[in-house]
Amino acid sequence: MLGDVDEPVLRTQEVDGITRVWLEVPGGREGGHVGFDYEGAADYDVRLAAMLEAEGSLAAPDVWLYTPMALDLAQRLMPEVLIYDVMDDLASFKHAPEGLLLRQRRLLADADVVFTGGPSLHESVKRQRQVNVHLFRSGVDTTFYATSRLLRAAHARPVAGYVGVVDERVDLDLLAGLAERLPDWTIRIVGPLAKIDEADLPRAANLEYLGMTPYEQLPAALATFDVALMPFALNEATRSISPTKTLEYLAAGLPIVSTRVPDVVADYGSVVRLADDAEAFAAACTALLTDDGAERDRRARPLHARQEWDNIAGAMAELVESARTAAGQAAQGTA
8 A cells, every 4th residue: 555654564453353464655645555566565475474473373374365466475475275265357357467367377276265256257267267166146244234224214306326436347328328317316426436537427417426435334325325226337347247236235225227237137137127228227217216125125035145244254164164174185195
């Protein structure tokens, strides 16, 4: 992370019994993030290994990666179990770092166990690695998001809203067209801007951007919506996404209108209204305004049960433990 420092400094923070560690490198007060290939971050792995050794916790840790760009760091730590959690097709994202594909191939070969975050992503990974690859769709803390239902109150005009990062995955033309076709509605966008220029955002009197909202405030933000939007562009960056927000919106009691993202169609076609353009989005929003949600809640219930975070975490823990046992047996066999 960029910070107001003269030389790289390893920072730590205790959060709910977990030690968060990051490297702060010279770059002013921007607070922006840098990649593992950033010049000032070149010795991050050395610093992290030294910190763990000083704390007596270096010997064969479990290492869990979400990005292949951390592979060199992970290998320096000599993990007992190496876990790769493939949550996104990072190579398809705008400004993907150089060397990501090569590191991904290495990581898929070296990992003891691989998790994937959606059906399309799973099929893609399975074409590269067939053994010990497990599909876990994005989860949801149903109780947390359900508090939005209690916070909902009457407001002057209908609101169609989106919560999430605004980047190349969002169809900006669709947002502009929706705002034009629903002049008596507010189109509310809640989330940070990334990898696109603010000047490229569509503007309209009824289209508002609220920016980043802390996680603990998301139920309150969703309580201001009448309809939830997933206005994703259909491009390389969205080909393999399985949006976490689908179940979050449903837990908050909101009807959803989405473009035909493959995993949304496959997994949530029975609880999400699918639309292809601004006109169809506007018609769906208008129709859903009078939907009481009872049938949607009934259909969503088994999805929530399947994808509760506690259930997912428990199943993952069992698979990691199995990988640890297999790694131990393999080590004994080569001793």
